[in-house]
Amino acid sequence: MSSPKTLYDKIVDEHRILSFDESSEADERLLLYIDRTVLNEYTSPQAFSGLRAAGRTPWRPAASLGVVDHVNSTNPDPGAGALDDGARRQIEYLSENGRDFGIEIFDLFDPRQGIEHVVMPELGMVLPGMVIAAGDSHSTTYGAFGVVGFGIGTSDIEHLLATQTLVYRRLKTMRVAVDGRLAPGVTAKDLIMEVIRRIGADGAAGHAVEFAGTAIEALGVEARMTVCNMAVECGARVALMAPDDKVIDYIASCPRAPSAELLAQARTEWSSLRSDPDARFNKEIALDASEVPPMVSWGTSPDQSLAITQSVPDPEDIPAARRADAVRALAYMGLAPNTPLQDIAIDRAFIGSCTNARLSDLRDAAEILKGRKVAPGVRAMISPGSSNVRRAAEAEGIDRIFIDAGFEWRRSGCSLCLAMNDDSLAPGERCASSTNRNFEGRQGIGGRTHLMSPAMVAAAAVTGKLVDVRSLAATGAL
Template structure:
């Protein structure tokens, strides 16, 4: 009799070509890969130098998202010569190796982890790899997505396989109803704060519980996207009727009889009832408050009702030193109420929180209000499709009337790799996934939070509890 298996086990077992040793290394077949202009150049150069071809070009999808400008008027020209070369080299490689490219002017263009699901490129049961750590996003659809390095991209393109070491399994059970104003972003930020940025290192996380069941598919993507900030190399949620409904009308989803067959197969994508996990973590969502970060790591976070913590109150010397460094970089004093922190910028975007539901949340907050006079507020939709939908729903005009800049899609101010860069000392309320030193620009200071919280901060001019801000959570 076969032992009970986790959802992670089922993905690896169904894609294992062979065992390579007794240490857990396997040769893993990968169904699909997403390629971007930033992490692929060396991989393609390696293929060219070795005179190798791409084994299965149809399984790859290439996008331009990291370095492209997001100015309101979309143009193909790149102001940065380095970025321009990355984009042109990607186009050259896709042409020569037969890979589909969604370039800057393509109507399907956008951030890879937004467009892959919305195009139906990601399906339950698949194993998908990409040169970006936030490929964990795809676990929300019942797929196994993980980030890989440049040498691995080359190997994957040449062979459709990777040398892979099995992870341990962690189950995170989240139960309880989220209070008004609380979102999936608060759930994952609270988890990262609880277990730390290394708490899931070496693990694949499976999320379950009543809170997860109640989340929309897009909200689940936010949770899986940021699981990597706790150190996880994979994140899963068993696909359910919400996922199937989300996928049914997607351009690349199976149709007709193939859809019926796919649904029958996907029904088995869940952990067995008596499957054992290497670690169990529980989170009570009913106790959560809106979360914000105060430091330079995603786990340096606290409820908005709290204060900047005092390093002297921490007994661990290394942790205390990390906190001191973070507060020095952030220009904050221990004991300062988080709601007193004044911002200069507000940014809504990224592969974490730039989908249509995120923009709807933000629009409900800012409708009929104005951005504070000292704040520059920017909204960058996650894809051209999201942008057009937001315009059709009237959301874009709400943002424009409130004083937000309404931009084209791309990674933008999530990371300082394009022309959307903060200056030293700028302080940004951001819906992104990382608040590392220099992440949004050298010397720039980042506070992570949900899109609705960013919108509220933009209006108030400082971090603020959306539940008591006089806005519409």
């Protein structure tokens, strides 16, 4: 009788071609088959150049999809966005490589263009039990579907394209059990920020993290993607959730979903994709969802976060091992210890990214913005996660809510999440952001980023400062 297995180990074992050391230990080196990848214009050029130089072609071109998302402008006026020569060449080269190697590309003018981790699931290309590797660390997003998804470097992209395999080292496993119910005004973004705060930026390093529990099961599929997306910010190389009927129904609604007949056949198998009851994890963490508050980051790492009702910490109260990081973070952020977080004024507000720019995120923010206006002196932007999300929001009239409130309704792309385009913060500008990282310079040299949920960003935009979104939802008026 075989020993109990985690979901992660089951999927890895199904995709293992051979083991280099015949070990069943957590650090086993193996050759892993990869089902699919998504390519972008920023991390794929060197890989394609390597293929060309070696005279190789992709092993399975149909297993790849290319999208433009990192360097493109999101200016709503197609003729107004600025592209430097490097960005223009990256976009052109992706299209050239797609044409020469038979890979489908969603370029700037494709109606399906968008951020890779939004586009792949909404098409129905992410299916339970798959292994998906891509040149972006937030490929953990796909774990919401019961997929082993992880980011890889450029040399690995080349190897993957040429062989449809990767040399891979098996990870340790961690289970984060979240039971109970999230309170009103608290979202999946708050949940994962609290997990990161509790275990630290390296708390899951070297691990595949499985999220489980009644609170996870209660989340919608898009909310689950948010949790898996940001798991990488606590060091996780893979994030996973057992697929259920919500996942299968989501896939069934997608344009490239398997046929109804195949879905019916797959439903039983996919529903069985879960860790065995007696499976052992290397680490286990438990969390009560009802204790999670609306969160906001104060520093320059996602784990430097607190409840919005708290104050900026005093470095003297922080453990010695992390004190120097806190001192540097406060200096960069221009914050004084013990300042109430809700006293911090902002200059910019941004809703977007592969973390929080799906239709449900836009709906959450729009609920806060109805009948309200962006505060004087605040520049507010919204960049939907894909062109499909943008059109769906427009069909519901959500765009008018944002525009009437004073937000710029922009096109799809990574945008202000990482400032590789003409969207960036000026030195010293402070931004309430729905993105995933608040590193120094991430949104622009000298820019200061506070991470939070889309609804919290909307609340900050209309008040001009960091604020507890529950106070707006409770009063219904400013």
